[in-house]
Amino acid sequence: MRIAEVEALHLRIPEVQEIADGTQDVLVVRVRTDEGLVGYGEVSSAPTVVKAAIEAPRSAARRHGLAAVMVGTDPLDPPARWQEMYDASRWYGRRGVAIHAMSGIDLALWDIVGKAAGKPLAGLWGQRRARVRAYASTLFPDTAEEAERITQDFAAQGFTAVKFGWGSFGHDLEHDHAILDAIVAAAGDQVEVMVDAGLAWTADEAIRRAKLLFERYPITWLEEPLKEDDLDGYRRLTKEVDGRIAAGESDSTIYPFRDLLDRGVRVLQPDVGRAGGLTTCRQIGDLARERGAWCVPHCFSTGINLAASLQWMAVVPDAPFIEYSVRSSPLRNRLVRNVPIAVNGWVDVPTGPGLGIEVDEAVIDEFRVI
Numbered sequence: 001m002r003i004a005e006v007e008a009l010h011l012r013i014p015e016v017q018e019i020a021d022g023t024q025d026v027l028v029v030r031v032r033t034d035e036g037l038v039g040y041g042e043v044s045s046a047p048t049v050v051k052a053a054i055e056a057p058r059s060a061a062r063r064h065g066l067a068a069v070m071v072g073t074d075p076l077d078p079p080a081r082w083q084e085m086y087d088a089s090r091w092y093g094r095r096g097v098a099i100h101a102m103s104g105i106d107l108a109l110w111d112i113v114g115k116a117a118g119k120p121l122a123g124l125w126g127q128r129r130a131r132v133r134a135y136a137s138t139l140f141p142d143t144a145e146e147a148e149r150i151t152q153d154f155a156a157q158g159f160t161a162v163k164f165g166w167g168s169f170g171h172d173l174e175h176d177h178a179i180l181d182a183i184v185a186a187a188g189d190q191v192e193v194m195v196d197a198g199l200a201w202t203a204d205e206a207i208r209r210a211k212l213l214f215e216r217y218p219i220t221w222l223e224e225p226l227k228e229d230d231l232d233g234y235r236r237l238t239k240e241v242d243g244r245i246a247a248g249e250s251d252s253t254i255y256p257f258r259d260l261l262d263r264g265v266r267v268l269q270p271d272v273g274r275a276g277g278l279t280t281c282r283q284i285g286d287l288a289r290e291r292g293a294w295c296v297p298h299c300f301s302t303g304i305n306l307a308a309s310l311q312w313m314a315v316v317p318d319a320p321f322i323e324y325s326v327r328s329s330p331l332r333n334r335l336v337r338n339v340p341i342a343v344n345g346w347v348d349v350p351t352g353p354g355l356g357i358e359v360d361e362a363v364i365d366e367f368r369v370i
Helices: 047-055 066-070 078-088 097-117 121-125 144-156 173-187 203-216 231-240 255-262 277-290 303-313 330-334 361-367
Strands: 003-012 025-033 038-043 131-139 161-165 192-196 219-223 245-247 322-325 346-348
Touching (some): 003 066, 025 097, 038 097, 038 303, 047 097, 078 097, 097 277, 161 173, 173 192, 231 245, 231 255, 277 303
Parallel strands (some): 131 161, 161 192, 192 219
């Protein structure tokens, strides 16, 4: 079996808002083999930039487009293909968009591996669980009243954990406490609460604000209070604050996650669509477990990303949570026909071959940018 084609499909809803919502504008990777198997992956990045990295023709050594490198190779050995792509893009890659593009191809290759074997990936890797606990993930609204209503809705749907992030949070202390007062009151004793600060603060401000948050509220973790590259700030923050600090959704390859662990971060959040695919994320999960940290996938995109994250979480020794986006984008809800659904706060791991999902080609045609 050989790879016959690698396609970068840019899907975009008619109106994209400049908010932290990756379900509006996505890059889907479709890999076809010469024996008719088709695998799907997804990239969490800037779609048109990733598309260029995949579709660029062969060039001088170490600067090839990824599709040109993959065509004609064996799809059933994703780690070997990962290394080939990494070597072929060293001159313009090694981090950032090249790894993002590789992530989508890696997911599609693993999808093919499972389909060739007729099993879900979790079944090939040694499945430990059939479902994963979900936390409902959404953006902070503008008012405390909205936050209370949303939290009550999540609790009524059976979620036992919720996370609010970005949006109106992080800019005004009085507003932030008012909105969290409403969320925590509505959550009660049955629903855990996580807070994503959306890269809002300097290290000094984060230390001050984090102490107040952890003293005042029973939050499970505080996510990304600092810019991604402020590693010294993360070291200071984790020394000053007792609560769990989470980070890593923007990072790619295993190396930044080692840096975060070295600085005391105890919840790693790699995204399978940008950190390096399942090949890399499984390594990150192993590293987190060795260092006594949680590894909880960032998963705020379509059902492709969600299914891949679930297959991974189904096999790890401990899986505290899966992020579950509740956004209403048609790409989030319609691209995958059998998108995994949260029921009473849990999401079943797909049981079909590969990623376990059926991608709707009609939805690709409807939203594809040409």
